[in-house]
Every structure is written in structure tokens, then in C-alpha cells.
Amino acid sequence: MSIIVIDNQRVHYEVFGRGKSVVFLHGWLGSWRYWYTSMEIVAQHFRTYSFDFWGFGESRTNEMPTIQGYSNQVIRFLDAMGIDRAALVGHSMGGMVALKTALDHPGRVVRVATVGAPINGNSLSWMLKLVDRPFFAEFFARRPWLRRSLFRFFFGDSLDPEVDEVFEDSTKSTADTIRSAIHSMWRTDLTPLLDRLQVPALVVHGARDEIVNPNQLQLFVHVPMAQVVRMERSRHFPFVDEAEQFHNILLDFLKQPDPMAPTRKAATTPKPDPVPPRPEPPTLSINGNDHLPSGHDTPHPQSLPSPSRSIFPPGS
Template sequence: MSAIIIDGGLVHYESIGRGKPLIFLHGWLGSWRYWIGSMEELSAYFKTYALDLWGFGDSDKFHQRFTIEDYLKLLEDFVENMGIPKLCLVGHSLGAIVAVRYAAKHKDKVEKVVAVSLPITGNAVNFALFQGNRYSRLVPSELQELQREVQKASSKAIELSINSIRELDLRLELINLKVPTLVIYGEKDNIVSSEFSMAFKDFKAPVRFMAIPGTRHFPMLEEPSKFNRLLKEFLALGVELDKLEIKQEWRRKMG
């Protein structure tokens, strides 16, 4: 376990690999752990980092720093503390918002962004599902390890971070984004709707929207081979946004 102190609180993170920096940011229903498979896949190309945001995983849960702006400041401080000059970002739901905001604010520091299950506006989020503090029910039953991570999260962190995006609108930031950005949705996501986002496919920013068939809110866990191949082709192998396709992982030919 690795940790640093930021703004008086402990921030837990893990890192594997060598190469250019790549930071993974989790969403409302998890921690750094659901990025393990992706980190391993990309570790041959990048020095990968995954951190627990305030209130999640093994990071500090005792300070009320649970808004989007708090998490953006946390990422900024983490990058500065780690001495990272330039990086790629992968974020999921809450983490995707933070990644896009960071890229819009620090264009000179970010090479590429992957935003998974990104709500472009607050209207894209099914807030009703987060009522009643029964968050583990939002996780597919087959993802048992993730359910354990949800139970470790501060309910206040989930509540306040969710409420902080009710007026969210990332349209202007995405339209003006200069950083190549891949936005990935689960085709059957019932937490973040992709319908509104997919309507913006034709704007001129270097942004590509893709949906992985059959997946819900956690495409990186539900279809890891397809998801990780997209990541590898876009982030590591330099495949252009308009040339990306959803495929299984490479298979070595026999015979």
C-alpha cells in the first residue's frame, strides 16, 4: 500500500509499470481496485497510478471534501506531489468528470483522456437510484469484489459528490477540448444515460463516443478484454480516434 498526505489527509494509491504516467480515477461505486486489470494490461507501456478519492477505498473519510471541485483539487495536488509533468487520464463516472475537468483546465499537461460512463450533464444521471443509501444494489451481483468496495465507501462521500453534479454541464468544456478524448459507455447503463451524450457525436472537438454492447455501468469489468484493447490501442499504440473498433483482445494464431 502506498500513500501520501495531501491537504492534511491520507490519500491511498497504487502504482505499477514503467513509462509515461497514466492515472486511473474510480467512480461513485468503487475504489482503485477495479482498475487492477487495466493497470496490468497497460503497465508494459505506462507507469500506471490508481488512487482512492476522498471518502473511498483506503483514503481519508473524515474531511468533508466530497464535491467535484474537491476531487479536481485532489488530482491537481496528487500530480504536483508526484512530480508528474505530463500524463494520460482514465476516469469512470465521477472520475470521468474529474478527468475531463482537469484536461480542460490543464491542456498543456494532458496527452489523452478516456472517460467511461461520463455524464455530460446532470440530467444524464439517474439520481433516484442513489436514494436510500443502498448503494451495493447498483452493482451487478456477479461483481462481488466491487460490492465489498462499495461497502467501504463513505455514504456521505457518495451523497455529496452525487449532489454536486445536479447542475453539471460539460458541453462547453468538451466542445473546446483540445486533448484527444475517448468516451466509452455501457450500452445498457441504467445509472448514466448515454443518449444525451451520443447526440453530440458530430461536434468538431477531438472526441469519440463509443458504446460497448451488452455492458452496463462497469464496461471495464463486464467486458475487460474489449475495454482494455480499446485502451491499449488508443493510449499506447497510437490508433486514431476514428479508426478505433470494439474487438476482443488479440489471440495468437495456432498452426
């Protein structure tokens, strides 16, 4: 276990491999550990990093977490590791943080991949939104078995000792931390900022996701630098449900030539004349056997396959 101190707070991190830097960011209740397999695979071609967000896993905190605060933590981590630019790969809450960081710091991010990420916080299921209430946050925090059960629901009855440690790490956050993180996610909406995205993006979502509504894919239809992938057999963890396909897609994306570091335009720069609408980016639909491009006809949100048991309110 490696430890660094950032802003007088302890941060646990791990590093595998050699080459260009790829930083994996975990989701709510998670830790670096559930990226272990992905890090090992990607580390065959890159130098992979992952760390525990403040308040989760082994990283301690003196403050209440926010999406902005976690984005700041990413930049401070890059600084501490001496990394000028890195690719970011984020799952769920970590995907929201990764995208926020790419939008705010395009000069530090080579490319960004989000997996099952809420872009508009209202896409969270009602179950997670309940945790924003003190009673439910305390109830959830005081019952470690409930958090273990939630992860076991997605990971299955694995005998892998790493999975057992994922379950254990999920119990280490306080009620204040888990509530504050949900509160910040729910009230964050990155949709109005997507047209500012200056780096290539890979947006992956499971069609059967019960935690974050799969309609988040539709927000990237007109984002020219985004590649959208819907994995038909996946729920909230595509890198577990369709691991081989997911890692092939991720590696293909990471191996693309790196773009030049973008520079921000000054606030006083006049807006350019209107230009014709750009063509929609291709959407890939992954059925577990083939990688089939669906052309430029991205399904309407209402046409997305319904999860086997929906926990989203009507109309979401």
C-alpha cells in the same frame, strides 16, 4: 498499500509498471481496486497509477466532495508524484473529473478517456438522484449490503478476491460523502465547455448503461479531438462486460503519439473569424466480435438501443 498526504488529508494510491504515466480515476462508491485488472494490462506498456478519491475507499476527508474538489485532487496528486503530464482514464464520476481536469489543465493532461461518464449531470438515473436527498442517503449509507448488491449486479458472482475487496470498499463512505458527490455530479454540466477541449479524448459508453444515459455520446459528435465508442453489449462497466475489446481500444488510444502541451490563449485574444463546420468524428460500434467503424453517421439519441430495463425517466 501506499499512502500520501495531500492538503493534510490521507490519500491511498497504487502504482504498477514503468513508462509514461496513466492515472485511472474510479467512480462513485468505488475505489482504485476496480481498476486493478485494467492497471495490470496497461502497465505492460505504461506506468499506471490509481488513488482513492477523498471520502472513498481508504482515503479520508475533512470536507464534502465536489467534482471541482476532485479535479484539484488529481492535480495535487500529479504534483505529489512528480508527474508533469499524464493520460487520465476515468469511469463514471471519475470520467467527469477526468474531463473537467483536461478542460481546466490542458498543460497537465496528455489525453483523456472517459468510460460511462455523465457529461451533463442530468443524465444520471433517477435511482442515483434519489441519494441527493438526506433520507435516502442515510438509508443507503446504513445498509452496506445494498451497496455490495449494487456492485455484485455489475461484477457478477466472481470468486476473485479483488472483487470482494471492491465490494468491501464500497461500504466505507459516509452518508454525507455519497450524498455530496451525487449532488455535485447532478449539478455539473460540462457540455458548454467541450469546444474548449485541447487534448485527444476517447469517449466510451455501454449501449445498455442503466446508470448514466448513453445519450452522452452524442455530446461529442462535433468535438474534433474526440473518438466516440459505443459498446453494444456493455452496461455501466464496459471494462468488465467486454473486457478484451475495451482494453484493446484503450491501449490503441494510449499508444498514439503524444501531442504537444497546449497553452491557454489570453482572455483578451480576439475571436477568430468563423470557420466552416468540422466533419463529425468517427463513431465505433462494438458488438463483441468486431471493431466496426460506422463512418460519420452517428445515431440520433433516440435510435440508441434501449436497456433491458430502463431506469431513466421518459424524455431523458
